[in-house]
Amino acid sequence: MDTGVRIETAASKQLVRMRRFYLAAGAYAACLPVLIAAHYVGLVPLAPMLRLAILMVGANLAFFAIFRSGVNQRAPDPSLTWPQVLVAIAILMYGVYYFDRERGLALMLCLVVLSFGAFRFSTREFFTAAGVVLAGYLVVINVLMWARPTTVNVPIEAYRWLTLALVLPCFAMVGGRISELRRRLRRSNEELNSALRMIQKMATHDALTGLPNRALFNEALVHAIGQAQRHRRSLALFFLDIDRFKNINDTLGHPVGDRVLQEVGQRITVAVRASDMVARLGGDEFVLLVEDFAETPDLGDIAAKILGAFGPSFHVDGQELALSASIGICTFPDDGSDAQTLLSNADIAMYRAKEQGRNRHCFYAAELNKLSQERLALEAALKHALQRDEIEIHYQPKIEFGGGRVTGVEALIRWRHPHLGLLLPDRFVPLAEETGLIVPIGYWTLRRVCERVCKWKEQGISLSVAVNLSASQFHQPELVKELAAILWSTGAPAQALELEITETMVMKDPDRAVAVMEQLRAMGVRLSIDDFGTGHSSLGYLKRFPIDRLKVDRSFVRELPHNGDDAAITGAVIALAHSLKMTVVAEGVEDQQQFDLLRDQGCDEFQGYYCRPPLPEAELMRFLNEERGLFARGARKAERACG
Ligand code: C2E
Ligand code: CA
Ligand code: CA
Numbered sequence: 001m002d003t004g005v006r007i008e009t010a011a012s013k014q015l016v017r018m019r020r021f022y023l024a025a026g027a028y029a030a031c032l033p034v035l036i037a038a039h040y041v042g043l044v045p046l047a048p049m050l051r052l053a054i055l056m057v058g059a060n061l062a063f064f065a066i067f068r069s070g071v072n073q074r075a076p077d078p079s080l081t082w083p084q085v086l087v088a089i090a091i092l093m094y095g096v097y098y099f100d101r102e103r104g105l106a107l108m109l110c111l112v113v114l115s116f117g118a119f120r121f122s123t124r125e126f127f128t129a130a131g132v133v134l135a136g137y138l139v140v141i142n143v144l145m146w147a148r149p150t151t152v153n154v155p156i157e158a159y160r161w162l163t164l165a166l167v168l169p170c171f172a173m174v175g176g177r178i179s180e181l182r183r184r185l186r187r188s189n190e191e192l193n194s195a196l197r198m199i200q201k202m203a204t205h206d207a208l209t210g211l212p213n214r215a216l217f218n219e220a221l222v223h224a225i226g227q228a229q230r231h232r233r234s235l236a237l238f239f240l241d242i243d244r245f246k247n248i249n250d251t252l253g254h255p256v257g258d259r260v261l262q263e264v265g266q267r268i269t270v271a272v273r274a275s276d277m278v279a280r281l282g283g284d285e286f287v288l289l290v291e292d293f294a295e296t297p298d299l300g301d302i303a304a305k306i307l308g309a310f311g312p313s314f315h316v317d318g319q320e321l322a323l324s325a326s327i328g329i330c331t332f333p334d335d336g337s338d339a340q341t342l343l344s345n346a347d348i349a350m351y352r353a354k355e356q357g358r359n360r361h362c363f364y365a366a367e368l369n370k371l372s373q374e375r376l377a378l379e380a381a382l383k384h385a386l387q388r389d390e391i392e393i394h395y396q397p398k399i400e401f402g403g404g405r406v407t408g409v410e411a412l413i414r415w416r417h418p419h420l421g422l423l424l425p426d427r428f429v430p431l432a433e434e435t436g437l438i439v440p441i442g443y444w445t446l447r448r449v450c451e452r453v454c455k456w457k458e459q460g461i462s463l464s465v466a467v468n469l470s471a472s473q474f475h476q477p478e479l480v481k482e483l484a485a486i487l488w489s490t491g492a493p494a495q496a497l498e499l500e501i502t503e504t505m506v507m508k509d510p511d512r513a514v515a516v517m518e519q520l521r522a523m524g525v526r527l528s529i530d531d532f533g534t535g536h537s538s539l540g541y542l543k544r545f546p547i548d549r550l551k552v553d554r555s556f557v558r559e560l561p562h563n564g565d566d567a568a569i570t571g572a573v574i575a576l577a578h579s580l581k582m583t584v585v586a587e588g589v590e591d592q593q594q595f596d597l598l599r600d601q602g603c604d605e606f607q608g609y610y611c612r613p614p615l616p617e618a619e620l621m622r623f624l625n626e627e628r629g630l631f632a633r634g635a636r637k638a639e640r641a642c643g
Contacts, residue, residue: 014070017079020120021067024084028056031109035095038105048098055091063087081120085129093136097144100151107137107164114171123176130168137161206280208258209265217279217287221339224291228332236299238288239328239346240268240306243358245284246434250475251508252319259316260323271309272302287346296331296363303327303361310359324359326350335364348372379431381417386444390416393448394614395465397623398585398607401599406627408464408498410607411449412614413441433470442473443482450492452617457496461624466498466528471505480519487523494524500551501527503535510541521546528585533573543580550577552603554588561597571601578602 032053039049063084072078095106110133114126121129138161144152204216212220221237228235242264249257261284268286269278277289288306293299307325314321328349336342345364351372353362362368385391395409415423432438449465456463473479487494499520506513506529517527528549529542533556552573556566570586577584586598589608598606612623 010073013078014073017072018067020079020081021063021084024088025060025064027112028060028088031112032056034105034109038099038102043102043105044095044099048095052091052095052098055094059087059091077120079120082125085114086132089129089132089136093140096137096140103157104160107133107160110164111167111171114168114175121175121179123173123180126172126175126179127169130172133168134161134165137164209262209280211265211269211286212277212279214279214281217277217281217289218339220277220279221289221342224289225332225337225339225342228291233292234331234333236290236293236329236331237342237346238290238299238303238306238361239330239343239350240286240288240325241327241350241354242284243324243326243354245323247471247475247508248321248323250472251512252316252321256316256319260314260321263314263316264310264323264325267309268306271305276302287343299329299331299363300361303329307359307361326353326358327361328353328364329361330364345369351375375431378428379435382415382428382431382435382437385415385417386440388418390418391441391444392416392616393445393452394616395620396607396614397612397620398466398605399611400605401595401603406463406624407605408466409620410466410468410500410614411445412468413445414614429470433472436472438470439473439476442470443486446483446497447486447490450486450490450497453492453496454490461621462496463624464496464498464526466500468500468530469505471502474501474505474513474516475508480516480523483520483525484523495526498526498528498548500530502530503532506545507535507541510544514541514544514546517546531587533569539576542576547580547582549583549585551585551587551607557586557588557590557594557598557608560594567597567601570598570603574598574601574603 035044035049035052038044039046044052063080066072066080072080089110092106092109095109096103099106114129114133141152141157141161145154204213205211206213224235227233242260245257245260248260261280264284264286265278265280268288272278272288272290275291279287279289281287288302290299290302293302306327310324314323328346328351330336330342330345330349332342335345345368348368348371349362349364352368353360356362392414393411394414395411397406398408398410399405400407413425413429415428417423429438432441446467449467453463453465476482486492487497501517506517520527526548527546528551529545529547530551531553532550534553550573552570556569556573559566560570561567574584583604586594586603586606587608589595589598589606589610591610594608595606595610615623
């Protein structure tokens with residue numbers, strides 16, 4: 001493409017030169033009738049007139065041949081301005097030699113020749129050319145005085161020469177100025193053109209990745225649809241979204257995010273054919289237009305190739321990042337007949353790919369539309385859920401294995417949807433995370449929990465409450481300040497609050513995480529690692545984290561005691577936590593066998609349906625009162641409290 005541009009400009013430059021040549025040839029052509037007229041009024045004899053005419057035609061033919069052959073392109077000035085001017089002056093000097101009666105005419109023609117230099121010459125070159133004319137005139141007169149003295153009237157020729165010597169420098173000055181102005185005009189014209197090209201590029205391309213932007217892509221898509229319609233062909237649209245890109249921006253900052261986007265753009269471009277159009281719509285959304293493909297399985301191959309391009313880790317600013325993407329695919333005419341529908345359906349399919357677990361592609365199907373509409377409706381309703389007081393908190397007790405004592409509760413949010421009823425977090429927390437609504441919801445939960453802690457305290461119940469923190473909240477710079485403000489304004493003791501964070505949240509940027517955790521601990525808030533075992537934490541860091549509790553993920557408890565691997569894992573986690581002076585909580589304990597095994601392994605506390613599911617506040621109070629009653633009556637075991 002680059003060489004194409006170069007060839008094109010070289011060709012267009014040669015065209016400009018040819019035009020210059022024709023201009024000069026035109027000037028000669030204008031001189032010829034003047035010459036013939038001069039002969040008829042008796043100023044020039046026939047033979048010199050013919051010779052002059054032949055010289056003019058001959059010179060032009062020679063120059064024409066040179067320009068056409070392209071030999072001129074090797075010259076320092078491929079327009080051959082100097083050779084042209086010198087040859088013209090020489091021919092005119094030959095004329096001066098024979099214009100016995102009217103040498104002034106030939107000299108006037110000299111001015112015409114020089115004026116052509118105005119298109120090319122600098123003032124200095126004009127002076128040189130003027131000098132050549134004056135010198136030539138001097139030589140011709142001297143030769144005439146020697147060869148044909150009768151034809152020379154010395155005072156008149158001296159007068160002419162002096163007049164020329166006065167006029168030519170002025171002419172050179174004016175000519176030089178004109179040519180300078182022309183050059184400036186051309187330069188600003190070029191600048192204007194390149195600015196115009198840049199504006200055009202900016203309007204149609206994404207500044208970060210250099211890929212076509214939404215506007216250009218839409219235009220191309222509309223055009224491609226028209227073509228496909230006319231030729232009864234299909235086309236495919238891929239919609240790609242980087243998985244969890246928001247996390248990268250939030251944790252590593254926007255400059256890193258930008259570099260990732262650039263790299264992603266490159267990788268996609270390399271993975272697809274040159275004829276397929278890749279564009280960035282904005283954010284972390286990329287699209288691909290595939291105009292010719294044989295059958296649908298081909299599209300799956302293309303998607304696999306793109307996802308494969310995400311395989312090697314990304315290296316940005318010394319960080320190694322593992323990334324993946326989700327792709328939605330739809331085709332014309334099956335899944336939509338206009339650009340807008342196709343884009344929206346590919347987007348819907350992309351969401352489906354995310355829901356199915358990310359790092360995959362998904363083809364659009366009409367049923368997805370319904371799902372997506374539900375999702376949009378849910379998203380819209382979630383925006384108002386807080387103001388409309390639809391979010392509630394349920395509390396699940398944590399029980400000590402040894403004494404059956406309730407050591408605290410975990411706050412788990414629910415959404416009482418006006419039409420859909422009580423929704424569990426898996427229906428709306430991922431949505432809240434994607435839309436950022438999880439941050440206000442998270443702060444609301446913290447405040448509500450703190451208020452409850454105070455209220456219960458007044459009722460004589462001192463209970464510690466564990467609250468789940470979302471990744472975006474944990475990475476908010478204001479977290480510590482906001483939490484301090486909530487504790488201060490509600491008057492809740494920090495010791496009553498425990499924050500649950502996951503391994504993945506802290507391992508993104510462990511040094512920063514340690515700093516935040518230490519600030520939280522300094523306030524008196526306790527910390528636990530949730531879903532332990534499902535992320536990847538480094539043991540080295542685990543030692544550095546100021547953590548009070550590890551919560552063994554439910555997935556390791558589910559198949560206990562039959563699954564030997566899981567039993568080995570829970571045993572090892574319990575031993576590890578104890579060696580790090582942490583308490584261990586087993587999640588999702590549902591039956592007596594699980595309970596027994598974990599107790600025998602030395603686990604400290606458990607949560608699960610074996611005791612109670614998450615309870616609304618009133619039920620929690622009832623449970624706690626019963627439990628207090630049991631203790632008062634000397635009940636010993638958790639089996640009794642929970643059974
Ligand atoms: P999680 O933090 O791991 O919460 C424990 C989940 O296990 C809860 O699901 C709880 O109801 C469930 N569970 C407890 N015992 C048992 C059991 O014996 N068997 C089974 N099968 N499940 C049990 P839930 O309430 O649906 O919450 C799901 C997830 O939603 C939570 O997982 C947590 O990650 C998230 N979540 C809940 N509340 C909040 C919140 O306020 N903020 C944030 N950011 N996330 C929350
Ligand atoms: Ca939790
Ligand atoms: Ca958990």
